[in-house]
Amino acid sequence: MKAPEELVAHFREQGYKVTPQRQLIFRLLNGNTAHPTAETLYEVAAQQMPGISLRTVYQTLSELSAMGEVQHIDLGSGAVRFDPNVDDHHHLVCGTCGAVHDVYVNQTPLHFEGDVEGFAVHSTRIVFSGECAQCAHLSA
């Protein structure tokens, strides 16, 4: 994701208004590695700006997603999560605490075998599931 200041300029160029709500969301996402859901992002935003609506958070996330500034990742665990990291990366999910971490896999492109001839792969998504060190430590 671009830095908040760049996003401000970019939004203005595109004819979008730069509102305090949007700027807040830019800042909350900047460098955020927590992979928040729209709901959790809303909760944090509401602490700094009481009155902001969940609707606006969804709206701004959709705009950022359409601009390719955030990635939305669906781990099949209910809500969609948002990731300001738009590099070619993958995810590690702790089944105990639910934390999601970014990881890089360098063996891509992967080879596969199956009953599929001539399939053109555009993207590969990998999700590793397991238990993070902290959770393993706590349960031990």
Added chain:
Amino acid sequence: MKAPEELVAHFREQGYKVTPQRQLIFRLLNGNTAHPTAETLYEVAAQQMPGISLRTVYQTLSELSAMGEVQHIDLGSGAVRFDPNVDDHHHLVCGTCGAVHDVYVNQTPLHFEGDVEGFAVHSTRIVFSGECAQCAHLSA
């Protein structure tokens, strides 16, 4: 997934009754590589057994899933899909026609880099997205 006859025996052993509805679903899933949703499976089932309820399809799929006889895969495209193939395999999804194919990746376990120390990986899910040969041919 076990063959329908084996499932019949297994259900009886577990104290589950072997109803025509359940047997129909066993047969519809057996060797099924279409990765149906509960809804699509229900539609096919209803053709052969008018009156069967969607509720029963969901119910039976949950039972099979709990027994490890089917895998439920969430591709983030709305409904959960069911796969009677419970091997260690991955999926290829055509973004045009929506078809899902099973594929095998033999480079596992994959190596990854990131800010994660001591994470114990239990499972890896890989989804390849792109366009299948038929769709590429049609659009050309």
Added chain:
DNA sequence: TGTTAGTTAGCATGACTTGTTGATAATCAG
């Protein structure tokens, strides 16, 4: 054959997400 479990219809709920409306308020260009 009788007990038990399954099925069905219908209605409800729940989570997540998006749409709508109408009023208010803020942004930005000129």
Added chain:
DNA sequence: CTGATTATCAACAAGTCATGCTAACTAACA
């Protein structure tokens, strides 16, 4: 600064997917 445009908000609704509930009927299995 001002006016036109757009965003926001609140409140409500809808849609999808999945599951829970009841009550009545039916079927399976011992």
